[in-house]
Amino acid sequence: MSERLIGKGVRRKEDPDVLLGRATYTADVKLSRMTYAAIYRSVYAHARLRKVDMSRALALPGVIFGLSGADLPAFVKPMSLSPYGASSGHVIWGERAPREKRSGPQTKYFPHLCLARDKVRFVGEPVAAVVATDPYVAEDALDFIEAEFDSLPPVTSVEQAVSHNAPLIYEEWGDNVQLRFKVSGGDVERAFEQADLIVKETIISSRYTGTPIEPRVVIGRYKEEDNLLEVWDSTQRSHSVSMFVRNSIDLPGLLVRVITLRVGGGFGQKRGFYSEEVLIPLLSILTRRPVKWVETRSEHMVGTSHARQQTHKMEAAVKKDGTVLALRDRIMADLGVAYPTSGTMSVINTVMYVPGAYRIQNYEGELFGVTTNKTVYGSHRAFGKADAGYAIERFMDVIAAELAMDPAELRLKNFIQPHEFPYLSVTGSRYDSGNYPKALTHTLGLGNYEMWREEQRRGWREGRYLGIGVTLVIEPNSASKPGAYNAGHYGVRIQMDPTGSITVFLAGNDEGQGHGTVVAQLVADELEVDFARVRTVEGDSLLCPFGSGSYSARFSVVGTSAVILASQRLKEKLLRIGAYVLGVGADEVRVARGGVEVTGDPSRRLSYEMIAEMAYFEVRRLPEGVEPGLEVLYYYIDPNLRAPGLKTVPDERGRFAAYSAFPYAANVAVVEVDVETGRVKLLEYASTDDCGRIINPKEVVGQYMGAFAHGLGGAFYEELVYDEAGQPLVQNFKDYLVPTALEVPRIKLDHMETPNPFTPGGFKGASETGAVGPTPTLANAVEDALRPLGVALKKIPLAPSVVWEAIHKAKEGSR
Amino acid sequence: MSRHLLKIRVNGQEHEAKVESRLLLVDFLREQLGLTGTHVGCDTTHCGACTVLLDGVSVKSCTLLAIQADGREVLTVEGLSREGKMHPIQEAFWNHHALQCGFCTPGMLMSALFLLSENPLPNEDEIRRGIAGNLCRCTGYQFIVDAIFELAKGQRVSER
Numbered sequence: 024m025s026e027r028l029i030g031k032g033v034r035r036k037e038d039p040d041v042l043l044g045r046a047t048y049t050a051d052v053k054l055s056r057m058t059y060a061a062i063y064r065s066v067y068a069h070a071r072l073r074k075v076d077m078s079r080a081l082a083l084p085g086v087i088f089g090l091s092g093a094d095l096p097a098f099v100k101p102m103s104l105s106p107y108g109a110s111s112g113h114v115i116w117g118e119r120a121p122r123e124k125r126s127g128p129q130t131k132y133f134p135h136l137c138l139a140r141d142k143v144r145f146v147g148e149p150v151a152a153v154v155a156t157d158p159y160v161a162e163d164a165l166d167f168i169e170a171e172f173d174s175l176p177p178v179t180s181v182e183q184a185v186s187h188n189a190p191l192i193y194e195e196w197g198d199n200v201q202l203r204f205k206v207s208g209g210d211v212e213r214a215f216e217q218a219d220l221i222v223k224e225t226i227i228s229s230r231y232t233g234t235p236i237e238p239r240v241v242i243g244r245y246k247e248e249d250n251l252l253e254v255w256d257s258t259q260r261s262h263s264v265s266m267f268v269r270n271s272i273d274l275p276g277l278l279v280r281v282i283t284l285r286v287g288g289g290f291g292q293k294r295g296f297y298s299e300e301v302l303i304p305l306l307s308i309l310t311r312r313p314v315k316w317v318e319t320r321s322e323h324m325v326g327t328s329h330a331r332q333q334t335h336k337m338e339a340a341v342k343k344d345g346t347v348l349a350l351r352d353r354i355m356a357d358l359g360v361a362y363p364t365s366g367t368m369s370v371i372n373t374v375m376y377v378p379g380a381y382r383i384q385n386y387e388g389e390l391f392g393v394t395t396n397k398t399v400y401g402s403h404r405a406f407g408k409a410d411a412g413y414a415i416e417r418f419m420d421v422i423a424a425e426l427a428m429d430p431a432e433l434r435l436k437n438f439i440q441p442h443e444f445p446y447l448s449v450t451g452s453r454y455d456s457g458n459y460p461k462a463l464t465h466t467l468g469l470g471n472y473e474m475w476r477e478e479q480r481r482g483w484r485e486g487r488y489l490g491i492g493v494t495l496v497i498e499p500n501s502a503s504k505p506g507a508y509n510a511g512h513y514g515v516r517i518q519m520d521p522t523g524s525i526t527v528f529l530a531g532n533d534e535g536q537g538h539g540t541v542v543a544q545l546v547a548d549e550l551e552v553d554f555a556r557v558r559t560v561e562g563d564s565l566l567c568p569f570g571s572g573s574y575s576a577r578f579s580v581v582g583t584s585a586v587i588l589a590s591q592r593l594k595e596k597l598l599r600i601g602a603y604v605l606g607v608g609a610d611e612v613r614v615a616r617g618g619v620e621v622t623g624d625p626s627r628r629l630s631y632e633m634i635a636e637m638a639y640f641e642v643r644r645l646p647e648g649v650e651p652g653l654e655v656l657y658y659y660i661d662p663n664l665r666a667p668g669l670k671t672v673p674d675e676r677g678r679f680a681a682y683s684a685f686p687y688a689a690n691v692a693v694v695e696v697d698v699e700t701g702r703v704k705l706l707e708y709a710s711t712d713d714c715g716r717i718i719n720p721k722e723v724v725g726q727y728m729g730a731f732a733h734g735l736g737g738a739f740y741e742e743l744v745y746d747e748a749g750q751p752l753v754q755n756f757k758d759y760l761v762p763t764a765l766e767v768p769r770i771k772l773d774h775m776e777t778p779n780p781f782t783p784g785g786f787k788g789a790s791e792t793g794a795v796g797p798t799p800t801l802a803n804a805v806e807d808a809l810r811p812l813g814v815a816l817k818k819i820p821l822a823p824s825v826v827w828e829a830i831h832k833a834k835e836g837s838r
Numbered sequence: 839m840s841r842h843l844l845k846i847r848v849n850g851q852e853h854e855a856k857v858e859s860r861l862l863l864v865d866f867l868r869e870q871l872g873l874t875g876t877h878v879g880c881d882t883t884h885c886g887a888c889t890v891l892l893d894g895v896s897v898k899s900c901t902l903l904a905i906q907a908d909g910r911e912v913l914t915v916e917g918l919s920r921e922g923k924m925h926p927i928q929e930a931f932w933n934h935h936a937l938q939c940g941f942c943t944p945g946m947l948m949s950a951l952f953l954l955s956e957n958p959l960p961n962e963d964e965i966r967r968g969i970a971g972n973l974c975r976c977t978g979y980q981f982i983v984d985a986i987f988e989l990a991k992g993q994r995v996s997e998r
Contacts, residue, residue: 034932041940042928044875044915048941051874159860236879236887236975237941287877287941288975320880535939535976721935721981728978729938756884756973764966764979 028544028554029784032721035540036555037533041285048285049240049257054313057242058087060306061161062299062316063151063168064325065143068396068749069178069192072143073171075151080167085160088310089168090302091151092140098273099305101134102296104363127673128204128371130392133193133361137271137301143172144192144360145396146751147325149298154306154314177396177749181334181355184393192394193361201358202367202392206374206677208449209385211340214349218340224421226414227818228798230332230357231741233403233733234761235534237287238318239297239327243304245311250274254281254304258562259289259532260572264300265564267363271301272308279304283562289534290733291402292327294574296363299326321755328364328401329743332357333373335414340385345428345436349385352377352414356390359397366400367392372407372499375450375681379415380459380495381437386449396749402574404733404794405498412496416799420492420806430803431467431493435460438495445780451670451678452499454685455787456777462689462711463495469771470691470709482695483811489706490808492692492800499682500788501580501661512658513581514568515589517546519597519653521639523617523632525552527586529561530570531578536726536790538578541718542586545784549590550597551614552631568656576788580684580779583718585659587783592655600638601629603646662781684779686714688792690800696808701827703739703805705768710796713775715787723789724772730793732767738801739820740766809833842905848873849917857904863897864888866904867914875915875944879973886972889945890914896952898971915944918951927951927989934985938976946972950986959990 075091155161184199242255340349374388514530539559601619620628693707740760778785879887891913918925953968
């Protein structure tokens, strides 16, 4: 108990139940009189919806109810991105300022309901729902629904969407641009005049996503007697969803409780918000029965958010010695439909962080979020910063090639230097701490960089194509966007019960990160209690303090800070009571071995159980002014919000401090390309990751490896492809290539710990750097391998056919 | 829809039920027997979250009809432990942090068990091949491979 647990790779408390097969995920929930819903979805990318006839479906034995967009009751409201409701307009910021006064992002909104009405805008859009007493019957019933569509010309690319006379997806908007945002800093014009060289390149990434192995599940149960709507939801943010549902189902006095049990992975795809989170609970109100909907994988590929797909038109003003004076980036993001997920926020993050790890103080970023007839764009690991990392790290290699400079040298030349932290970026973020040169230099050693360059030179002479990619990616996290509704704080309630056992109620959610274990480590260290006696409760919007959920690794930064500080407050109370009862001064006691003891005289002590008994049952023994009970509620505020000089809302140039913690990772990848087949073999991958102080080293490595697999997937395997009719060609795991154990190699991973100076624990949040690094590093490596052939790789994923074609195109002399 | 009498032994216990011909084995296990440890992660037989052992052979229970298991023996993740005491494969996964969200884990455990029953001393490539039919999005597989390695070595040591 006296050995500190922070920094130890303790076995997780969450694991035994999973291993024994008794962990409860949402699809495992059984309720009395439960029914099952199936959703009829559009097979058109763009069409007018004329009629939905459910009569034959309703006639099937076992089908008890059907609903289409036309039948939605008046109390069902349009879905809104902000839990405050749709009226705020620029909902991503939750601000109330009138549109004209804001220099922030200009975002258009459309009042989508939970079922389509009049028009469908993507393949997979929910059109109708049936409820049956048996899940197989519900699925059968879908075949008996008849809907009439008049197809419209689809918009399937950003170029098409912004072209003259493009069909309008939302006629009310007048165009297909959902989001416009510009951010700039410094004097870009002047910097370009001073350049020795101007480098230009277009960097394109593909559409892909995270596909957690557990698809989404929503269960609704309406308890009329309490006017209580219970929603079991495999979500990353229970409180936010409860407000989202409450705003969308506007019944007077309705209380919405969202309960989240075990979640089988999130990665951003379960941040929501989704139609089914309104539709399924609504069905339980209309049928007065619990209704369960379990997403199939095929539904998931069209019904759950997509990510990544962006085009960056980049320009750099560069000096001969490699100094990058200025950057310009014009970004087009393919946002799909304007449904209430956080895709718009994600791409705003991208434009804010294109300057990356480099001290570039002249920057102009222009962002267009374009609507198309595709599944909605949403959150995916690293939430827009992966996209920024991809663009800048690919572009740095282009610059290095133009200058005939070593890509590692170019980066070392331009890094923000250790003494410059805390560093105010050109877009207004305060980067907390870091040592980029050390991380990269260490990784070059770890990855045998010099040796591989030798091999590469030898290989080229022998007709073998080896390539090396070098990157350093930052992953700003702990999303506590000042001024936004969704963040800036983390609430914790820590309670010691009469037996001395501790329960911690968190404002977040767990999708596999193992919060309970980390919380127990922190509390055990702070209070000197047994790790096994600390239980964590999260994901219940009624029981847990109000919060915005889990995403952006924020638990590691703001969550742990809240737990540490709440534990300290509880400790203060325990010490105060202990000192009083032991008859000594408050400064003469300390916590140790599960109790309070006199410092230097451990025989004079009170166990926590004894103190708890007094606090609950013998309150007459408490000191004056001390309340009964042993419970602390504490909301931690992100330090970014109060730091002097940081902007909490965009200024006249669009600058503001979007994130507060800045983990980063340096990467080296070595590949060999078989020019006959286009196949790429990974020879070496080395990373140095700095996530500040490490809480649980095993968890950090495990999460990094998992994130790495996502980044690897983006580089070589994963793509959500649409044809010209807006039909998704990738509809299941046969076509969507999730890397298996055969594709994900072992890598070399070292760690650095540059503490976060602004939080009690010094933590920065981990895991997402692993997802950001591989994609540009591997793409850089492959392009490096093919440099002698003059091959430019214009897009990812780098499937063998893509590489092969690029090689042959270059051979034929066309680029 | 025709119904059939299913007689099946699951985790050592005999069961009899009248089932629809189209009832999937995974749904029989989860819904009718309440053994929800086996999970459904896809609908095209790719993810492996539904893996169980049928007469000692790993199968994807989402792609078998329950009636195909008539007269046969099924082992699910719930059947691995004895009186609350974990099977060595479960301990190994725990020790090696081989799970995060846990959704793929039951399927991984069953595949690992089958792999080791066919090949008690696999090398790394053979282990990866053995679990290539089980998709994981959380772990990047490394610690899962380590856990299976540990068990393999343990088996050699204890002569099981």
